[in-house]
Amino acid sequence: MRSSSRPIPGPRSIPGAGLVAALMAATLVLGSCSSKERVTDPDPVTAGVAVNGNVVTWTTDVSTRASVRYGFTSGDYSMVAYPAAANREDRALRKNHRVPLLSVQDGQDVFLQVLSTTSGGAVTASSEVQATIATSAKMSAPLLTSTLMHIGWGDAHIMTMPTSGKRVLIDSGDGNASRSVAEYFQSVGVTDLDVVAATHVHYDHIGGLVDGDSQFPPIIEAFDPEIFLDSPSKTHFRNAYGDALTIIAAENVERVIVNRFDTDQTQPALAWDPAVSVTILNSGLASDVPVKDFESDNINNESIVFKITYGDVDFIIGGDAEFEAEQSMLAAFDAADLNAEYFKAHHHGRNDGSSLAFLNAVKPRIAMLPVSTLEYNDGYEGYISDSSGALNRIASVGADIFVVNDIPALDIPYTSGWNHNMTFVTDGLSYEVHVERALQSTKVAHGAHDCDSGYDKHRDHEGHREGDQHDFEE
Numbered sequence: 324m325r326s327s328s329r330p331i332p333g334p335r336s337i338p339g340a341g342l343v344a345a346l347m348a349a350t351l352v353l354g355s356c357s358s359k360e361r362v363t364d365p366d367p368v369t370a371g372v373a374v375n376g377n378v379v380t381w382t383t384d385v386s387t388r389a390s391v392r393y394g395f396t397s398g399d400y401s402m403v404a405y406p407a408a409a410n411r412e413d414r415a416l417r418k419n420h421r422v423p424l425l426s427v428q429d430g431q432d433v434f435l436q437v438l439s440t441t442s443g444g445a446v447t448a449s450s451e452v453q454a455t456i457a458t459s460a461k462m463s464a465p466l467l468t469s470t471l472m473h474i475g476w477g478d479a480h481i482m483t484m485p486t487s488g489k490r491v492l493i494d495s496g497d498g499n500a501s502r503s504v505a506e507y508f509q510s511v512g513v514t515d516l517d518v519v520a521a522t523h524v525h526y527d528h529i530g531g532l533v534d535g536d537s538q539f540p541p542i543i544e545a546f547d548p549e550i551f552l553d554s555p556s557k558t559h560f561r562n563a564y565g566d567a568l569t570i571i572a573a574e575n576v577e578r579v580i581v582n583r584f585d586t587d588q589t590q591p592a593l594a595w596d597p598a599v600s601v602t603i604l605n606s607g608l609a610s611d612v613p614v615k616d617f618e619s620d621n622i623n624n625e626s627i628v629f630k631i632t633y634g635d636v637d638f639i640i641g642g643d644a645e646f647e648a649e650q651s652m653l654a655a656f657d658a659a660d661l662n663a664e665y666f667k668a669h670h671h672g673r674n675d676g677s678s679l680a681f682l683n684a685v686k687p688r689i690a691m692l693p694v695s696t697l698e699y700n701d702g703y704e705g706y707i708s709d710s711s712g713a714l715n716r717i718a719s720v721g722a723d724i725f726v727v728n729d730i731p732a733l734d735i736p737y738t739s740g741w742n743h744n745m746t747f748v749t750d751g752l753s754y755e756v757h758v759e760r761a762l763q764s765t766k767v768a769h770g771a772h773d774c775d776s777g778y779d780k781h782r783d784h785e786g787h788r789e790g791d792q793h794d795f796e797e
């Protein structure tokens with residue numbers, strides 16, 4: 324069944340656009356950051372935007388990467404949909420584009436813009452198109468969802484498996500995050516966890532599991548996981564890790580150590596869903612990783628790195644792995660086995676992770692960053708300079724970068740001061756990102772000079788917590 328679609332004159336259309344452009348969806352470049360590329364990278368011309376069922380199609384006069392941003396009211400584009408991942412169509416530069424929308428229902432009105440990204444990274448958006456979704460076909464297979472939660476400083480992902488419904492938490496933020504996670508879980512109806520993983524022993528990844536308060540107890544206590552996934556012997560001990568071992572023993576949580584090359588076929592604790600496969604790419608300090616003087620680097624390189632696959636769509640989520648662990652994974656696996664649509668930028672997107680060699684194997688289309696670092700390096704500028712190399716490398720392989728605060732990908736309209744949860748949704752064929760306002764409380768406030776939480780009272784500018792400095796390195 325064909326749905327109706329009609330272009331709506333966009334308020335941001337280029338004034339004086341010619342007849343051809345007026346007949347087509349007018350193109351415009353969004354965001355000042357893409358203006359440099361425009362000099363050598365002419366704007367693609369978009370034509371023939373149509374919506375059939377839940378599938379958006381269009382053409383461009385030059386080859387581009389495609390995505391569609393959409394929502395349910397005019398101008399709201401908080402969801403970004405991508406083409407099917409089979410044969411890396413989602414990353415191909417093409418002239419004919421086809422993008423399914425996964426989160427729509429029959430009869431629903433959607434407002435969308437098609438986005439065309441050139442090989443140089445410049446993004447053009449069509450004017451807004453309104454369409455009524457009309458399809459009698461089943462929209463998609465069961466969905467796997469993965470949310471990078473905003474929890475203050477640190478990593479915390481909650482994944483819900485597509486057919487088993489199992490909940491897997493990978494990392495938990497710092498000690499303040501038990502509150503953030505509990506509030507987020509309450510908002511989305513998560514009442515218990517099946518599997519909890521700690522990628523490594525740093526407090527910003529494990530603190531929420533073991534610290535809390537009278538109102539928000541440690542996540543392990545509050546959400547009753549059955550399995551705790553751990554890496555092999557540690558090069559350095561951390562108090563929070565000792566606390567984790569104590570709590571999981573007290574709570575009768577099964578501790579399972581995973582090793583590189585373990586899979587859901589060989590390790591039952593990784594069998595989360597019949598439709599999802601899991602491979603451990605890294606866990607503990609690999610024998611070919613040189614030991615560094617700075618012990619935190621060694622701990623970061625111990626990170627468990629998960630490859631999670633649902634149909635054609637792959638995730639790599641791997642804590643704070645730095646260059647050395649990435650090099651070790653490149654040596655241990657074929658590059659094709661490292662390919663993934665979704666990449667959680669290693670080590671918070673900082674410059675000692677996300678090496679170009681690793682990115683060239685992964686070839687991510689989506690890169691997720693858990694930031695909350697506005698005051699971490701004495702402000703935003705410091706963070707950007709620390710991360711700019713990694714962010715540039717990630718962008719250079721064609722990935723769209725989503726950050727839980729501050730840097731909206733693809734010029735998604737956002738409100739300054741809001742933080743976001745980034746939910747990745749896939750039916751195993753194509754995928755989309757939902758940029759959702761984070762309403763849970765987070766102890767690290769947005770803004771370099773907006774530290775109203777008292778969080779800084781507990782640590783100095785090197786990120787060390789007073790009286791317990793070993794626990795607060797990242």
Ligand SMILES: [Zn+2]
Nearest residue numbers: 525623643797
């Ligand atoms: Zn770390």
Ligand SMILES: [Zn+2]
Nearest residue numbers: 525527643797
């Ligand atoms: Zn970290």
